[in-house]
Amino acid sequence: MSQDEKRRHSSPIVDGIKKAPSRAMLRAVGFKDADFNKSQVGIASTWSMVTPCNMHINQLAEEARKGADSAGGKGVIFNTITISDGIANGTEAMKYSLVSREVIADSIETVAGCQGFDGLVAIGGCDKNMPGCLIAIARLNRPAVFVYGGTIRPGQNHTDIISVFEAVGAQAEGRISKDDVIAVEKTAIPGPGSCGGMYTANTLASAIEALGMSLPGSSAQEAVSEHKREDCRRAGEAVVNLLERGIKPRDIMTREAFENAITMVIALGGSTNAVLHLIAMADAVDVTVSLDDFAQIGKRTPVLADLRPSGKYLMSELIDIGGIRPLMRRLLDAGLLHGDCLTVTGRTLAENLAEVGDYPAGQEIIRSFDNPIKPDSHLRILHGNLAPEGAVAKITGKEGTRFSGIARVFHSEEEAMDRILDGTVQAGEVLVIRYEGPKGGPGMREMLSPTSAIMGRGLGDQVALITDGRFSGGSHGFVVGHISPEAMNGGPIAIVEDGDPITIDAERDQIILEVEHTEIEARLARWTAPPPRYSRGVLAKYAKSVGSASQGAVTDRIE
DSSP, X not given: OOHHHHTTTTHHHHOSGXXXXXXXXXXXXXXXXXXXXXXXXXXEEOOOSSOTTTTTHHHHXXXXXXXXXHTTOEEEEEEOOOOOHXXXXXXXXXXXXXXXHHHHHHHHHHHXXXXXOSEEEEEXXXXXXXXXXXXXXXXXXXXXXXXXXXXXOOBTTTBOHHHXXXXXXXXXXXXXXXXXXXXXXXXXXXXXXXXXXXXXXXHHHHHHHHHTOSOTTTTSSBXXXXXXXXXXXXXXXXXXHHHHHTOOHHHXXXXXXXXXXXXXXXXXXXXXXXXXXXXXXXXXXXXXXXXXXXXXXXXXXXXXXXXXTTSSBOHHHHHHTTTTHHHHHHHHHTTOXXXXXXXXXXXXXXXXXXXXXXXXXXXXXXXXXXXXXBSSOSEEEEEETTEXXXXXXXXXXXXXXXXXXXXXXXXXXXXXXXXXXXXXXXXXXXXXXXXXXXXTTTSOOBOHHHHHHHHHTTOTTTOEEEESSBOOTXXXXXXXXXXXXXXXXXXXXXXXXXXXXXXXXXXXXEEEEOSOHHHXXXXXXXXXXXXXXXXXXXXXXXXXXXXXXXXXXXXXXXX
């Protein structure tokens, strides 16, 4: 590729006598004469001291800049925001979480578009960073590599953040003391890195590597490691290589690549949030991925990883035996991955995996195909009169595959949490938490606090929870989220009443309100939408623009 083609975006910003003012500004931030003739690589850093997931990313961004510079480009670091789900969970503040995905995507697109970067490295550590970065990369369609900030190391006594959430429920049940909770609180988070199980961050990092948008191994490295620093340096170099070869995200993020990502999520027992985010990421490159794709791929893909939250092991332990690449090789050899998909290395997925060996003998983290955790997907796409557009359940089978119970209805997460902790909630109930969808919340909060309290109280197999909100990757139990249409849009979840019988069947993939059709229609006819909870600011703007969870809850579709 010619130098002019490689600098298609930066050239209009800095070339020619008319651009002397632009060059003057850039000289002040460190540009030298030679730099104006180089491809500019933006390094999007999600560094922040608001969360351990991102507290180290400024150092990683500097490594990526060095990599771009050493390969002949000019790296330029810029920042975008992050928020912390783990800190905000269970509060009104959590409504900003999913919103932040859009803010991140918009801000990266804005900076890269305005500054004329020719390529991008984006480094994300927390849940919304990753899809936000990928959505921006997809919109811009400039050579780019995503880097995962890395997983956290285990806390004392094999604990992590979910251990703290579940300790709160255990204390409410009287099984541990307040001092026990504080002891877990003080030792579960030992330093930088994303939450340590196969929760949303590690799920999405693995999916993005399978998608082909991260370098091999990027998703399975500890945050504080030389491997992660080297990953960043190589990412900077890789973007320059992609510029040389003219390889863009839309060449990589194909329909088949998204099928690979979905397969990886299922095999790892990953988070329900991957459904929402992969649909949104695909939408950004005009690839149609639907809930039905997760259902169809799930029929042929087993759950093979015994990882938290429903399993035993942490990501750091998977790293110790080789990470996800041997699992990818197994899936490829079994015909479950498309090996001919292009990746950011410039090679195909099959070529990247050609020299990858198997896991060491005797390891128990990744099961064989003849001894799976579950023979098909744990992510169940449910339909029925409660979810005409679909819902997403995370059911491993440990709590059973079918639940029938009596509805106990709540209009907010806080209301449900109080009734779980004070003992009002009883075995045999289906907790219905509504008006928590993308528009109604607004922001589609995660129900990690209620699900953790349910598990902590020992009700994991005795209580179900359904919502038009969503769940943390750390949630487990008999839980169904993303119910669409949401209550705020007049979905049937809006008219469920206390005492209504509800059946959730993960074998038939159904969620049924056991009420006569005529009664449902009569209730819907009487229903009126409540007023929006916010009239100004980012949450109000989000509520007006956001689409259905069944279509990824995207905000940039102008109809």
